[in-house]
Amino acid sequence: MKKHTFIFTLITIAINVNSQTILITNIEASGGGSPPPTAYQINEVTIDFDGLKEVPDSLEIDFPDLSSTIVPISNFIPRNGFTVRTENDPPGTPPVYPTPGVPNDELDYLWMGSNNEYDVMLSVTQGHLTGLITGNVKRYGIEKTPADTYNMIDVRLEGYPAQDALEFESTNAVSPLIKNQIILGDDIKEFVMFNEDYTGTSTAYTPIDILVFYMD
Numbered sequence: 001m002k003k004h005t006f007i008f009t010l011i012t013i014a015i016n017v018n019s020q021t022i023l024i025t026n027i028e029a030s031g032g033g034s035p036p037p038t039a040y041q042i043n044e045v046t047i048d049f050d051g052l053k054e055v056p057d058s059l060e061i062d063f064p065d066l067s068s069t070i071v072p073i074s075n076f077i078p079r080n081g082f083t084v085r086t087e088n089d090p091p092g093t094p095p096v097y098p099t100p101g102v103p104n105d106e107l108d109y110l111w112m113g114s115n116n117e118y119d120v121m122l123s124v125t126q127g128h129l130t131g132l133i134t135g136n137v138k139r140y141g142i143e144k145t146p147a148d149t150y151n152m153i154d155v156r157l158e159g160y161p162a163q164d165a166l167e168f169e170s171t172n173a174v175s176p177l178i179k180n181q182i183i184l185g186d187d188i189k190e191f192v193m194f195n196e197d198y199t200g201t202s203t204a205y206t207p208i209d210i211l212v213f214y215m216d
Contacts, residue, residue: 020058020070021051023122027064030151037159045142045152047129052122053098053107059120061133063140064152071113071120079108079125103127 026046035042043064052059055076062068078084081102085093098107105127113120118135122142129150131142139155 019056020060021048021054021056023048023052023059023061024152027062027152035153038153038156039159040154040156042154043152045150047142047150049104049124049127049129052111052124052129053104053109055094055096055111059111059113061118061120063138064154069115069117071115071118073111073113075110075112077110077112079110081107082109 024045025048028044030042030044032042041064056073058070058072060068060070076096078096081099082096083099085095085097107127108125110124111120111122118133120131120133122129122131128144129142130144131140133140133142139157141153141155142150143153144150
């Protein structure tokens, strides 16, 4: 069985307040015949990387079934190619922003958000995005293909073998104020993260945990 491992390292940082961005600008039917047992449907999508890297305070996410949702940001983690505001910057400077001149394919960051329908984690590494959109009913994955396009996968949990069902992990991080509980599998919507507030640029980035998601 082929498995793709999606790994997210969680660390705490400040959040910008920018305008809403439409995450997916185009949705098309994906070629290649019928989807695998682990997917109801697979669609090719176009991602707005220029908007996402600007740390939008919310994302509008459109789905292949013509539904949509607006998800406000809960955390943003710059890992490479971003500048963090200092006390010498002029008023109005965002807490964190893309370093001018750094191309999209050199940026590393994590955007996280949540509303009453979905939890969203979008991890970008060297410009390549891997995403989890986990809802009360639906669960979606976003991954890059060998053809340098992106697929949105409507995940079918019943297609996974029994040994891939529910796993549970609870970790206390280095700081006693940070606790991260993750539920994987059938109840993946119900993960809870409590992150220590980032109050200034003198606060070091704090590793919290690693989320590993498997897809057949």
